[in-house]
Amino acid sequence: MKAPVSTAVAIGVGGVILLGYFLPVPYLTNLRLLLLQWAVFLAAAALFVAALNLSQHHWVRLTNRHEAGTSGLLLIALWGSFVLGLVYPLHSAAVRGLFRFLILPIGVALLGVLTVSLIYAALQMMRRRPGLFSVLFLTTAMLILLGATALPGIGPIPFLSDTLRPWLAQVPAAAGARGILLGVALGTVATGLRILLGSDRPYGE
Amino acid sequence: MTAWTTGLTDIAGLVCVALFLAVMLLGLVVKVPRPGRDLRPLHALRRLRQAIFLTVESGQRLHVSLGRGLLMHQQMAVGMVGLRALERLVSMTAAGDRPTIVTAGTGPLGILSRSTLHSAYETHHWEERYRPTDARVTGLTPFAYAAGAGEVIATENVAANFFLGAFGPEVALLADQAAARGEFVAAGSDSVLAQAVLYAVAEEPLIGEEAFAAAAYLGAGGLHATSLIAEDVFRWLLIALMVGGALFKLVGGHP
Numbered sequence: 304m305k306a307p308v309s310t311a312v313a314i315g316v317g318g319v320i321l322l323g324y325f326l327p328v329p330y331l332t333n334l335r336l337l338l339l340q341w342a343v344f345l346a347a348a349a350l351f352v353a354a355l356n357l358s359q360h361h362w363v364r365l366t367n368r369h370e371a372g373t374s375g376l377l378l379i380a381l382w383g384s385f386v387l388g389l390v391y392p393l394h395s396a397a398v399r400g401l402f403r404f405l406i407l408p409i410g411v412a413l414l415g416v417l418t419v420s421l422i423y424a425a426l427q428m429m430r431r432r433p434g435l436f437s438v439l440f441l442t443t444a445m446l447i448l449l450g451a452t453a454l455p456g457i458g459p460i461p462f463l464s465d466t467l468r469p470w471l472a473q474v475p476a477a478a479g480a481r482g483i484l485l486g487v488a489l490g491t492v493a494t495g496l497r498i499l500l501g502s503d504r505p506y507g508e
Numbered sequence: 509m510t511a512w513t514t515g516l517t518d519i520a521g522l523v524c525v526a527l528f529l530a531v532m533l534l535g536l537v538v539k540v541p542r543p544g545r546d547l548r549p550l551h552a553l554r555r556l557r558q559a560i561f562l563t564v565e566s567g568q569r570l571h572v573s574l575g576r577g578l579l580m581h582q583q584m585a586v587g588m589v590g591l592r593a594l595e596r597l598v599s600m601t602a603a604g605d606r607p608t609i610v611t612a613g614t615g616p617l618g619i620l621s622r623s624t625l626h627s628a629y630e631t632h633h634w635e636e637r638y639r640p641t642d643a644r645v646t647g648l649t650p651f652a653y654a655a656g657a658g659e660v661i662a663t664e665n666v667a668a669n670f671f672l673g674a675f676g677p678e679v680a681l682l683a684d685q686a687a688a689r690g691e692f693v694a695a696g697s698d699s700v701l702a703q704a705v706l707y708a709v710a711e712e713p714l715i716g717e718e719a720f721a722a723a724a725y726l727g728a729g730g731l732h733a734t735s736l737i738a739e740d741v742f743r744w745l746l747i748a749l750m751v752g753g754a755l756f757k758l759v760g761g762h763p
Contacts (some may be wrong), residue, residue: 305550321525324523325518325519325521325525326522326592327515339580342580343580344552345579346578346579346580346615348615349579349614349616350614350615350620350648350737351615352615352618353614353618353619353645353648354645355614356618357644357645357646357647357648357656359641360641360644363641406649411652413651413654413655413678414651415679417677417678417681420680420709421677421680421705421708423684424683424684424687424708424709425708427687428709429706431711440707471743480700482716483703483716485699485718485743485746486717486739486743487586487698487716487719487720489717489720489722489738489743490589490719490739491582491585491698491720492528493528493583493720493735493738494586494588494589494720495585496528496529496735497532497731497732497735498588500529500731502729502744503588505588505591505592505621505623505624506620506623
């Protein structure tokens with residue numbers, strides 16, 4: 304068997320957390336909370352490892368002089384932000400400024416690019432996958448968008464804004480989303496059980 | 509809700525989980541369904557297999573993107589399926605000139621993807637093909653991850669992409685970039701928002717629980733296939749309960 308100790312730990316911890324969730328036994332509940340606290344520490348450590356992994360990749364690029372400028376800038380930004388977060392408290396002007404003047408504008412800019420990408424993709428979809436469902440998808444998206452828009456001089460479009468859009472969002476769209484989420488929930492349960500049975504072991508080497 | 513009914517709900521939940529497990533194990537004893545024969549064919553995954561063979565033939569790379577599954581969050585489940593699918597995909601592409609490349613957006617998934625990659629090569633006695641740099645964490649926020657993974661798509665001689673994990677709408681940037689370069693894209697996520705976006709952008713989107721079935725359809729083994737049967741059984745039970753509940757309310761019944 305691949306990595307028997309890791310498998311035993313995963314099955315044991317998973318079993319305790321599952322039982323602690325369902326059975327109101329104080330000892331189990333406390334043990335579950337303790338294990339979850341350990342998991343929080345592990346997640347933080349994993350985040351640090353991820354930062355190191357990212358740095359390693361860009362350090363190699365920097366030393367190989369392959370797009371060294373971009374990689375150097377990224378390394379300075381990554382570890383500069385890290386040091387800033389260590390030196391100053393989270394609510395300080397320096398850290399808030401970093402988010403407000405750098406991270407937020409970059410995120411918003413990418414969101415703008417995303418909007419353009421989606422409009423272009425929606426148009427491409429009709430060419431790539433023509434059919435009833437594509438027409439239905441695009442028509443619904445257009446009606447929802449138009450229903451959320453106020454026209455100059457008219458305001459919200461009558462019937463579309465107050466009747467059709469809420470109905471589309473609350474009845475067929477919500478029903479479809481709930482159906483998808485039920486499928487996702489069942490898939491999640493199956494995945495959890497496979498890990499508890501030791502069938503899925505991504506941690507073994 | 510009283511303590512008695514809360515206790516009853518907890519016990520019912522545990523019984524449901526136990527029944528789900530029983531159906532999965534029963535499937536192993538009775539008959540393991542074979543995807544494509546006993547289970548409906550999934551077009552997206554059939555196309556992915558074809559794209560992989562073409563990728564290997566042309567000496568290019570497969571890019572697997574595992575998204576941003578967080579530890580202690582239900583999003584990690586689809587990431588776990590992605591890791592199992594990765595194991596299968598590595599064995600399908602290991603004969604090629606260029607190894608599969610993996611990107612992840614969180615620390616735990618980054619560590620696990622590296623471990624899965626190593627383990628998959630080791631299982632097939634291709635240890636010399638394993639390179640730690642083939643599994644990368646490309647960014648720690650959604651858009652940073654998308655930007656980093658986009659760079660992999662653009663610079664690593666990728667011909668086919670498989671996105672399977674927890675994504676947000678930023679996955680559109682990845683799929684759009686790959687499509688613009690003429691690369692194949694199959695993609696699935698547990699998020700409804702990402703699925704809606706992928707329906708428009710990806711060449712082959714996986715909708716709903718299809719993302720969770722991916723590993724089974726790529727030949728991950730018995731329990732993956734029987735868990736699809738358990739999911740179907742419980743889906744029908746839920747449908748019956750919902751229709752029954754609606755009819756019960758319609759005739760004026762009170763729970």
